Amino acid sequence: MNQNIRIVSLVPSLTETICDFGMQNNIKGCTNFCVSPKILRKSALAVGGTKDPDIEKIIFLKPTHIIVNKEENTPEIRRLLEERIDKTSTMIIDSFPKNIYDVIQMVKQFGEIFSCEEWVRVWQEKVENQLNKFKSIKSPQYSFMYFIWRDPWMVAGDKTYISQMLSLAGFKNSVITEEDMNLRYPVLTEKMVQVKSSQFYLFSSEPYPFKKRHIEEFKQSYKLKNGHFLRVDGQNLSWYGSRSLKCLEYLSELKIESQKLIDL
Known part of the structure; x- marks a missing residue:
C-alpha cells in the first residue's frame, strides 16, 4: 500500500x-x-x-x-x-449513496482511487449474491416507521438510504417525504396518521440509543395498542460502504423475525 x-x-x-x-x-x-x-x-x-x-x-x-x-x-x-x-x-x-446500487458504484470508485480493485471485486460478488436472494423470494410488504431520535421523535423518511435498504426485504416506509435534505428525517406530529397505522415500529440503536423504556414511552404517548415494536441495529442499517454487505445479511434475519411476528 x-x-x-x-x-x-x-x-x-x-x-x-x-x-x-x-x-x-x-x-x-x-x-x-x-x-x-x-x-x-x-x-x-x-x-x-x-x-x-x-x-x-x-x-x-x-x-x-x-x-x-x-x-x-x-x-x-x-x-x-x-x-x-x-x-x-x-x-x-x-x-x-441513496441505495445499494449507489453504494456498489461508490465502493468501486474508492477501489479505483486506492488501488483496491480485487478487494472490491470479491465484496461486490457477495453483495450481488445477497441481492439475488432477495429478488428470488417474493413476500408481502410490511409498513414501517424507523425512529432515529427522541425528544422530539424523529423518523427516517422514504427517500433515505435506510428506507431504501429496508425496502429490499419487503418493508414499505409509511413516511413519504420530499427529496429536500432538510425534510428527509421529519419530526412526528399528532396529525400524522402513519403513527397509528404502521405494522412495524423500528427503533434504531443509533444515533439515539433506544431502549425498551423509550419504546414504552412512545407507545403510551401515542396510545398505541397495535403493531410490532422492535429495536434494530442502526449501524448495519444506516452505515453504507463495506458495511452494506452486513446490512443485507442483517435484513435477511430481520425479515424472518418480522414474518414470525406477523404469523403469530
Missing part, C-alpha cells in the same frame, strides 16, 4: 470501509464518531464531529484525500475545505 497516501475521513461508515481495504494506517484523521474499528482511535487524530470538524486540524494533517458526504457533512464544511486545501496535492472525495 502506498505509504504516501494520507486520508482524513469525515464519514464514519467510509472510515470503516477504508480500514476494510487494509488501509487503516493511511487514515491520519477521522471524526469522533468513527468508532469502527476501535483500534483506529490509537493511530488517527480525532478532528471533531461530522457537523463541526476542526478545519485547522484537517489542514495540519496534510491529507492527500479528504472523504466527505452530502448528508453527514454540511455544505459549509465542504466549502471551507474547498477554499483551504491545495488542490494540486489533496483530493476531496464527496459521496451521497
